[in-house]
Amino acid sequence: MDFALSARAEDVCGRMWDFMREQVFPAETVYEEWRAARGHDDHAHPPVLEDLKKEARARGLWNLFHHELGGLTNLEYASVAEIMGWSPVIAPEVTNCGAPDTGNMETLMLFGTPEQKQRWLEPLLEGEIRSAFAMTEPDVASSDARNIQTSIVRDGDEYVINGRKWWTSGAADERCQIFIVMGKTDPEGAPHRQQSMILVPRDTPGLEILRHLPVFGYQDQHGHSELRLTDVRVPASNLLAGEGDGFMIAQARLGPGRIHHCMRALGMAERALALMVDRAQKRVAFGRPLAEQGTVRETIARSRMEIDQARLLVLRTADLIDKYGAKGARTEIAAIKVIAPNVACDVIDRSIQVHGGAGVSGDTPLARFYAAARTLRIADGPDAVHLRSVAKEELARERPYVG
Numbered sequence: 001m002d003f004a005l006s007a008r009a010e011d012v013c014g015r016m017w018d019f020m021r022e023q024v025f026p027a028e029t030v031y032e033e034w035r036a037a038r039g040h041d042d043h044a045h046p047p048v049l050e051d052l053k054k055e056a057r058a059r060g061l062w063n064l065f066h067h068e069l070g071g072l073t074n075l076e077y078a079s080v081a082e083i084m085g086w087s088p089v090i091a092p093e094v095t096n097c098g099a100p101d102t103g104n105m106e107t108l109m110l111f112g113t114p115e116q117k118q119r120w121l122e123p124l125l126e127g128e129i130r131s132a133f134a135m136t137e138p139d140v141a142s143s144d145a146r147n148i149q150t151s152i153v154r155d156g157d158e159y160v161i162n163g164r165k166w167w168t169s170g171a172a173d174e175r176c177q178i179f180i181v182m183g184k185t186d187p188e189g190a191p192h193r194q195q196s197m198i199l200v201p202r203d204t205p206g207l208e209i210l211r212h213l214p215v216f217g218y219q220d221q222h223g224h225s226e227l228r229l230t231d232v233r234v235p236a237s238n239l240l241a242g243e244g245d246g247f248m249i250a251q252a253r254l255g256p257g258r259i260h261h262c263m264r265a266l267g268m269a270e271r272a273l274a275l276m277v278d279r280a281q282k283r284v285a286f287g288r289p290l291a292e293q294g295t296v297r298e299t300i301a302r303s304r305m306e307i308d309q310a311r312l313l314v315l316r317t318a319d320l321i322d323k324y325g326a327k328g329a330r331t332e333i334a335a336i337k338v339i340a341p342n343v344a345c346d347v348i349d350r351s352i353q354v355h356g357g358a359g360v361s362g363d364t365p366l367a368r369f370y371a372a373a374r375t376l377r378i379a380d381g382p383d384a385v386h387l388r389s390v391a392k393e394e395l396a397r398e399r400p401y402v403g
């Protein structure tokens with residue numbers, strides 16, 4: 001593996017940094033003030049995002065998440081996504097590289113029919129609409145997707161869907177027009193063939209949005225919603241791939257999505273470390289800047305070392321996906337999905353500590369970053385489930401020597 005950035009990645013990273021410094025960081029205050037003025041329980045779309053989307057497109061920073069669209073390998077995109085992670089609410093969205101849309105676009109690219117692509121993929125690629133992915137359910141342990149209970153029953157030319165979902169990210173935003181819903185088409189089938197995925201347009205009768213869940217008290221602009229589906233009818237042609245293909249689609253979808261989260265988590269960690277160093281150099285306690293005091297120096301050093309370790313593993317995993325696909329890199333994807341969010345949590349936590357009271361206030365991005373990084377230890381599969389996969393692989397590994 002070549003550790004140097006390719007010429008193409010260097011060019012895109014340079015342009016992304018220019019965009020971040022000139023447009024994205026200054027927009028953070030505009031975004032926050034606009035939302036604060038309306039009340040944070042309001043999920044309307046801050047207009048500054050549309051301005052930034054135009055600007056990102058003009059700068060060629062659009063749909064970079066997929067090699068067929070943006071021309072970057074996963075390894076190259078890793079460095080670009082990390083930069084976006086410095087402003088994780090704004091940068092991914094305005095470059096059309098945000099979750100869950102990227103995973104949903106990738107799903108439609110892989111498994112959509114020409115009609116499904118025209119109806120839903122094209123406006124998603126243009127950033128005209130948004131989408132949601134509804135798998136998790138309140139009543140069952142959803143980290144084991146075999147437990148998903150929502151029923152999808154064929155009735156003539158239609159499917160009828162009944163169930164309850166929660167943590168459906170993005171559903172509070174009125175631009176979210178299409179839901180990919182996972183449920184059982186064959187409750188008696190083999191455990192990994194019971195589930196299917198189906199497209200449900202937002203305005204379908206019987207689809208109710210019950211509430212939007214806060215994360216550590218924060219209401220995301222796109223919202224994380226609880227849904228009830230009661231006798232929701234969609235045409236049979238809305239099924240993605242075939243009946244029983246739900247697990248196969250979930251695996252194809254979640255692999256690349258997970259690594260994108262990890263890249264952005266490292267961007268958050270880098271910004272937290274930058275803030276930590278700045279604060280430590282300027283703040284004086286007991287007669288000396290914090291940066292000259294032993295425990296703070298150790299905190300800074302540990303943070304640098306842990307970020308660099310995690311990045312190496314993220315880059316290696318991205319390289320493996322490029323060479324062998326998400327399936328070939330599945331154990332490494334599981335490993336970084338544990339490591340990167342945990343490193344981000346630790347570094348952000350230390351930065352909060354170095355900031356004292358300011359760290360938990362709204363005056364720095366640290367409190368929000370902590371909420372986002374901590375959440376990542378649960379979303380897209382909790383740590384325990386990924387550790388289980390890594391352990392399974394390790395226990396089956398052949399060794400050159402034992403003793």
Ligand SMILES: Cc1cc2nc3c(=O)[nH]c(=O)nc-3n(C[C@H](O)[C@H](O)[C@H](O)COP(=O)(O)OP(=O)(O)OC[C@H]3O[C@@H](n4cnc5c(N)ncnc54)[C@H](O)[C@@H]3O)c2cc1C
Nearest residue numbers: 133134135136141142143167168169375379380381382384
């Ligand atoms: C902010 C946020 C956004 C999300 N967005 C989406 C979304 O858009 N769409 C969607 O479908 N879902 C989404 N989720 C849901 C998320 O993917 C689930 O919460 C996650 O998969 C865990 O499922 P669960 O909550 O049912 O936890 P459970 O399955 O009940 O697990 C709870 C805990 O049990 C423990 N556990 C589970 N299995 C094991 C094991 N094998 N060994 C040891 N311990 C274990 C773990 O500590 C785990 O955290 C989101 C969640 C959050 C918090």
